[in-house]
Amino acid sequence: MPSLPDMATPNVTELAAGRRGASRDMLAEVPDLKPAFFEWLCRMGDTTLILGHRLSEWCGHGPALEEDIAIANTALDLIGHTQMWLNLAGEVEGQGRSADDLAYLRDAMHFRNALLVELPNGDIGRTLMRQFLFDAWHHEMLGRLEGSAVTEVAEIAAKAKKEVAYHLDRSSDLVVRLGDGTEESHARMQDALDILWPYTGEFCTGDAVDAAVAKAGIAPRPEDLRAPWLAFVGEVLEEATLDMPQNGHAQKGGRQGRHTEHLGYLLAEMQFLQRAYPGAEW
Amino acid sequence: MYAQMVKSEPTDRDPTPEEQAFQARIDAGEKIEPKEWMPEGYRKTLVRQIGQHAHSEIVGQLPEGNWITRAPTLERKAILLAKVQDEAGHGLYLYSAAETLGISRDEMFEQLHSGKAKYSSIFNYPTLTWADIGAIGWLVDGAAIMNQVPLQRTSYGPYARAMVRICKEESFHQRQGYHIMMKMARGTDAQREMAQDALNRFWFPSLMMFGPSDKDSVHSKQSMAWKIKINTNDELRQRFVNETVPQAEFLGLTVPDPDLAWNEEKGGYDFSEPDWDEFYEVLKGNGPCNRERLGARVTAWEDGAWFREGLTAYAEKAATRRAASATAAE
Numbered sequence: 001m002p003s004l005p006d007m008a009t010p011n012v013t014e015l016a017a018g019r020r021g022a023s024r025d026m027l028a029e030v031p032d033l034k035p036a037f038f039e040w041l042c043r044m045g046d047t048t049l050i051l052g053h054r055l056s057e058w059c060g061h062g063p064a065l066e067e068d069i070a071i072a073n074t075a076l077d078l079i080g081h082t083q084m085w086l087n088l089a090g091e092v093e094g095q096g097r098s099a100d101d102l103a104y105l106r107d108a109m110h111f112r113n114a115l116l117v118e119l120p121n122g123d124i125g126r127t128l129m130r131q132f133l134f135d136a137w138h139h140e141m142l143g144r145l146e147g148s149a150v151t152e153v154a155e156i157a158a159k160a161k162k163e164v165a166y167h168l169d170r171s172s173d174l175v176v177r178l179g180d181g182t183e184e185s186h187a188r189m190q191d192a193l194d195i196l197w198p199y200t201g202e203f204c205t206g207d208a209v210d211a212a213v214a215k216a217g218i219a220p221r222p223e224d225l226r227a228p229w230l231a232f233v234g235e236v237l238e239e240a241t242l243d244m245p246q247n248g249h250a251q252k253g254g255r256q257g258r259h260t261e262h263l264g265y266l267l268a269e270m271q272f273l274q275r276a277y278p279g280a281e282w
Numbered sequence: 283m284y285a286q287m288v289k290s291e292p293t294d295r296d297p298t299p300e301e302q303a304f305q306a307r308i309d310a311g312e313k314i315e316p317k318e319w320m321p322e323g324y325r326k327t328l329v330r331q332i333g334q335h336a337h338s339e340i341v342g343q344l345p346e347g348n349w350i351t352r353a354p355t356l357e358r359k360a361i362l363l364a365k366v367q368d369e370a371g372h373g374l375y376l377y378s379a380a381e382t383l384g385i386s387r388d389e390m391f392e393q394l395h396s397g398k399a400k401y402s403s404i405f406n407y408p409t410l411t412w413a414d415i416g417a418i419g420w421l422v423d424g425a426a427i428m429n430q431v432p433l434q435r436t437s438y439g440p441y442a443r444a445m446v447r448i449c450k451e452e453s454f455h456q457r458q459g460y461h462i463m464m465k466m467a468r469g470t471d472a473q474r475e476m477a478q479d480a481l482n483r484f485w486f487p488s489l490m491m492f493g494p495s496d497k498d499s500v501h502s503k504q505s506m507a508w509k510i511k512i513n514t515n516d517e518l519r520q521r522f523v524n525e526t527v528p529q530a531e532f533l534g535l536t537v538p539d540p541d542l543a544w545n546e547e548k549g550g551y552d553f554s555e556p557d558w559d560e561f562y563e564v565l566k567g568n569g570p571c572n573r574e575r576l577g578a579r580v581t582a583w584e585d586g587a588w589f590r591e592g593l594t595a596y597a598e599k600a601a602t603r604r605a606a607s608a609t610a611a612e
Contacts, residue, residue, distance in 0.1 A: 049356075056350045056359070059366050060343035061578065063586020065374050065387075068343075072367035079360045086356075100355045124589050177596040178589065185592025273354035273412055280470050282354035282412070282462075 036212035037150075038093045039112065040219060042102065043209075043255050045085030046113035049103055050263070051134060052078030053270055054121055063124050070170060074131070077163040084156045104274035108263045115254035116199035118263045122192065125178060125185070129192035132171035136232050137203045139168045140225050149217030172236045179240025186241065193237070194245050201250020204229065284338030284402040284426060286493040287565075288331040288511075290504040291323030308509050313439040316382035324508050328438055329383050330399075331510060336376035337394045337401040339369045341575050345409045346418060354412060361458055362415060368451045375447060379440040395580050403561060404491050406569030413466050413473070413480035419459015421481075421488040421526065427452050428522045429492070432512035441510070460529065467533040474534075481530065482538045486556040492519040494558055524550045 055075035062068030086099035116134060121127045142164055145157035178185040204226035206214070214221040237244050253259065273282065297305065301321050307314070314320055343366050350366065353359035377387045393399035404422055409415065430452060434445045466477035492515040496502040505511035523542075530537050541554045563569065 053351060053359075056363055059350055059363065060340070060347035060370075061582045063582065063589040065340065065370055065377070067586075067589075069367055069370045069374070072363055072370070076360055076363050076367070079356060079363065083356050083360075100357075103356055104354075124586060174593075178592045180599065181592030181594075181596040182588070184588045185595070188588065269351050272352050277470065277472055280354075280473055282358055282465055282469075 033212065033216055034092060034094075036209045037216075037218060038089055039209045040213045041085055041089035041092060042112040043114075045082050045089055045099070045102070046111050047117055048078040048085065049082040050111070050113040050266065051117035051131075052076075052082060053266060054117060054119075055127070055131075057121055058124075058127065067124070071127075074167050074170075077160075077167070081156070081160045081163075084159070088152055088156065100274075104271045108259050108267055109257045111254075111259065111263060111267070112257060113254050113263075114199070114202050115251055115260055116196065116202065118254065118260055118266060119196070119199065120262055122195075123188060125188040126192040126195065128171055128174050128178070129189060130196055131167070132175045132236070133196060133200050133233065134203075135164060135168040135171045136236075137200075137225060137229050139164045140228050140232070141220070144220040144225070148219060153218060175236055175242075176240045179237070179242045189240065190242050193242055194247075197245040198247055198249050198251045201248075202252040202255060205250060205252055207256065284342070284491075285331045285334040285429075286400070286402060286491065288327065288334060288501070288505070290327040290501040290508070290510075305507065308437045308507075312437075313442065314437050315439045323504070324510075325383050327505060327508070328441065328510055329380055329385050331505075332376055332380040332383075332441055333385070333390050333393065333399050334401060336373050336380060336390065337399055338405065339373035339376060341394075341401045341405045341579060342422075343369050343373075344575050344578055345405055345407070345571070346415060348409045349412060349415050352412070353415075358462075365419070365455050365458060368455065372444075372448050372451070375444040376441075379438075379444045382440050391583060395576070395583060397567070397576070400565065402491060403564040403569065404487050405575055406564050406572045407483065407487050408571050410483075411476040411480060413463070413476035414484070416459050416462030416466060416477065417480035417484040419455050419457075420463050420529070421459075421484050422491070423452050423455040423459060424526060425488050425491045425522050427456060428518045428525075429513075435509070435512065437509035463533055463535075467535055477533070478535050481535050485538050486560075489519055489523070489553075489556045490558075490561045490564075492516075492522070494561070520550050523553050527551055 052075045055071050055078065058068065058071045059075070060068065062071055082103065083099050086102045090097045090099060090102060116130060119130065139161065142157045142161040146154055146161065148154040148157065175189065179189045180186070204222050206222040210219070210222050213219045234244060273280075300319065304314075304319065304321060304324075314324075346362065346366050346369075350359065350362050353362050377390060380390060381387060390399065394401070404425075409418070427449065430445055430449050434442055434449060436442045436445065463477055463480075466473040468474075494515065496515045502511060502514065506514075527537055527542065539554045541552065543552050544550075545552045564572070567573075
């Protein structure tokens with residue numbers, strides 16, 4: 001692996017300190033940052049895309065009409081976030097790729113979503129538990145990103161956070177209700193938690209890309225989100241009478257392009273029309 | 283329009299003074315509200331009609347939902363998701379409107395799942411290509427609008443008000459469908475082929491949505507007197523054909539009816555009747571997708587039982603805890 005470019009130039013530090021005053025102009029001044037920033041934007045956009053896609057699979061099949069509507073609404077918000085993240089990714093990359101090009105014309109190895117969101121939906125309990133574990137991270141992350149050194153990132157975060165606050169309210173509430181509901185609902189939620197838990201570690205494990213964008217003041221270090229995430233999740237799980245799993249092993253790789261077997265099928269379905277009819281407009 | 287062949291409850295005896303007064307209110311254009319007196323036949327017919335309409339909205343999520351995961355762009359995916367979510371919302375308003383007539387949503391689901399209650403025949407046809415999503419918005423929502431716009435003036439207040447909201451959203455749905463068709467009809471050869479194929483398959487089933495001719499039906503006469511049906515099926519079908527044919531021409535697509543011709547005298551198109559035998563077979567459960575559609579609804583309901591029970595159990599526990607803490611505080 002090539003060594004990381006030195007980000008600690010006075011210029012970048014100055015820009016980062018200037019918080020929202022800075023913008024993508026910094027990229028012109030620090031060209032070495034571009035690949036990491038692009039990669040990081042794909043991680044954000046791919047994660048919301050794949051989760052939005054998974055949630056959209058529920059449309060018309062929810063366990064109650066209100067729930068069907070709420071899940072579709074969450075999916076819709078996440079697709080909206082995807083458009084913002086991937087548009088910005090395309091601009092930063094500067095190769096003329098649109099958000100749609102990135103979403104529909106990359107193969108699995110170039111996707112940068114976390115593994116958690118590509119896992120199949122399972123029953124509604126598992127879908128909601130996955131949503132809760134994700135929302136708790138997402139909300140914390142967006143809160144930090146509001147203070148990003150890149151104006152566009154801060155703006156996307158501020159817009160998305162309003163919606164994600166509602167996602168988190170709803171998923172926490174349902175985890176509590178189902179965890180402390182019937183014996184069956186409790187067992188299903190505990191089972192979901194045990195299965196999904198190893199996939200949460202990835203969100204709070206940084207690599208060189210994360211270090212580079214953190215150093216430039218674009219995003220927090222993933223590790224810094226772990227304590228507040230864990231505290232919030234712990235509180236909700238306790239109220240839900242669910243046991244936090246002790247398994248500390250983290251399944252990782254999605255954010256570097258190493259995925260589960262599930263992603264290929266998801267992409268085959270999602271990208272079908274763009275792949276089968278190249279160049280057509282829809 | 284998603285109510286086809288709703289049986290009304292006509293009476294063959296002379297109206298009672300109460301019934302006469304009720305009819306006079308309707309004739310005067312007054313709205314009937316939930317707690318007010320109404321003939322049992324009026325209530326039953328409305329429950330059947332609104333229920334059928336509500337069921338059609340939620341079963342109608344399925345054929346379009348079939349393409350959400352394959353929508354070709356992020357924007358199309360978002361629009362389709364929003365549209366199908368709207369249909370679920372329409373179901374919600376309509377079930378609520380029906381509940382004001384003394385039936386619960388669970389009872390209505392039970393009737394749907396057992397096959398006792400019907401939903402529109404159109405949703406038993408498959409969506410085979412992306413152009414079908416365009417065709418559904420354009421033709422199916424277009425046909426629905428034909429029927430629902432007059433229903434905004436229906437005599438039952440909650441139903442009329444639900445229709446006002448629904449019509450606003452449906453006209454957006456129709457425009458998005460037509461926009462998809464326009465892109466496809468002006469796209470590549472393959473896209474044009476899909477667009478024409480979708481029109482070929484959805485044309486006659488869309489005409490069936492209005493139901494068979496009802497000019498001599500006693501049910502229709504009673505429903506029209508009660509203003510829960512405003513126009514005859516034939517009037518609405520004619521209006522739909524008159525509006526849709528020029529739209530197809532604008533797209534450069536051919537309506538699959540060799541007998542279609544403008545009739546100057548009546549100021550409308552002459553057109554072929556759909557195959558009514560096929561229509562009755564679909565109603566009986568023999569359409570291409572009846573089993574899948576109803577099966578998907580039943581599965582969603584049954585798989586969701588533990589979820590609903592869990593929420594109910596929690597609500598009861600929470601209420602008990604609140605009561606206990608209130609007692610302790612005294």
